[in-house]
Amino acid sequence: MRSGQFGRFRLAAGAVVLTAVTVVAGTGASAFSSPSAPAENGASNSEARLLPTPREIRAQFDSWNHDLLTGDVNKVARHYAPDAVLLPTLSNEVRTTHEGIKDYFTEFLAKKPSGKILHSYVNVQSDHSAVDAGTYRFTFGDGTHTDARYTFVYEKRHGHWVIINHHSSKMPQG
Numbered sequence: 001m002r003s004g005q006f007g008r009f010r011l012a013a014g015a016v017v018l019t020a021v022t023v024v025a026g027t028g029a030s031a032f033s034s035p036s037a038p039a040e041n042g043a044s045n046s047e048a049r050l051l052p053t054p055r056e057i058r059a060q061f062d063s064w065n066h067d068l069l070t071g072d073v074n075k076v077a078r079h080y081a082p083d084a085v086l087l088p089t090l091s092n093e094v095r096t097t098h099e100g101i102k103d104y105f106t107e108f109l110a111k112k113p114s115g116k117i118l119h120s121y122v123n124v125q126s127d128h129s130a131v132d133a134g135t136y137r138f139t140f141g142d143g144t145h146t147d148a149r150y151t152f153v154y155e156k157r158h159g160h161w162v163i164i165n166h167h168s169s170k171m172p173q174g
Contacts, residue, residue, distance in 0.1 A: 050127060051124055051126070051127050052124055052127070052130055052156075052161075053124075054122040054124065056161075057122045057124065057130045057132050057154060057161075058117075058120060058122060058132065060079075060132070060152065060154055060161050060163075061115070061117060061120075061132065061152065063079070064076065064079045064115075064163070065114070065115045065116075067079065068109065068113055068114065068115060069114060071109050071112070072109075073102050073105045073106050073109055074102070076105045076109065077098060077101055077102045077105060079162065079163050080098065080101050080162060080163045080164075080166070081155065081157060081162040081163065081164045082098055083164070084096075084098075084101065084162070084163055084164050084165065084166065085164070085165050085166070086100070086101050086104060086166045087166070087167040087168065087169070088104050088108070088166075088168060089108075089138065089146065089148045089168040089169065089170060090107075090108060090111075090146070090170075091104055091107075111140045111141060111142075112140055112141030112142075113138045113139070113140055113141075114138065114139050114140075115136050115137070115138050116136060116137050116138075116139070117134060117135075117136045118134065118135040118136055118137055118147070119134040119135045120132055120133075120134040121133050121134050127156070128155060128156035128157075129153075129154070129155050129156070130153075130154045131151065131152070131153050131154070132150075132151070132152045132154070133149075133150065133151040133152070134149070134150060135147060135148065135149055135150070135171070136148060136150055136168075146170055147170070147171040148168050148169055148170050148171060149167075149168070149169050149171060150166070150167065150168045151165070151166070151167045151168075152165075152166050153165035153166070
C-alpha cells in the first residue's frame with residue numbers, strides 16, 4: 001500500500017481524514033480538530049497528497065454567499081455541478097437540474113438573503129471531496145430571518161470546487 005505524508009499525519013492511500021471545524025456564533029472564533037490517520041512506514045514527501053484545508057472548504061460558502069448578495073442567479077448557480085441535487089430551504093421541491101436550481105434561486109434571491117454560518121463541521125474526505133455540515137441563518141431584506149440546518153457536499157472538478165449536493169432545511173420549532 002502506498003502512503004504519503006500530510007502535515008504531521010501519515011496517510012495510507014485511500015485513507016479518509018475527518019477534520020471538524022466548529023464556528024462559535026458571533027465570535028468569529030473557530031476550533032479545528034483532526035484525528036490522526038492510519039500510519040505506515042517508509043513514505044516519502046514526493047508521495048504526499050495535498051488535501052484541502054477546512055478553511056479552503058469554508059471559503060466555498062463565503063464565495064457562494066457573496067454571490068447570493070449580488071442577486072445574480074447565474075453567479076449563484078455556477079457554484080453547482082451540472083448534476084447537483086438541491087434540497088432547498090424554502091421549497092419542498094427537490095431540484096435535480098441546473099435549470100431547477102436557477103428557478104429556486106430566482107425566487108430565493110428576490111428575498112435579498114444574506115447567509116451567516118452559526119456552526120460548521122468540515123469533513124475532508126480526499127483531495128477532491130469534502131462535506132461541510134452545520135447550521136446557518138439567512139437574514140432577508142425585510143429584516144426577517146430563518147435558521148436552518150445545512151449540508152454542502154463539494155467535489156473538485158476540473159480544478160474547481162463545485163457543490164454536488166446541498167441540503168438545507170429550516171430548524172424544527174420547539
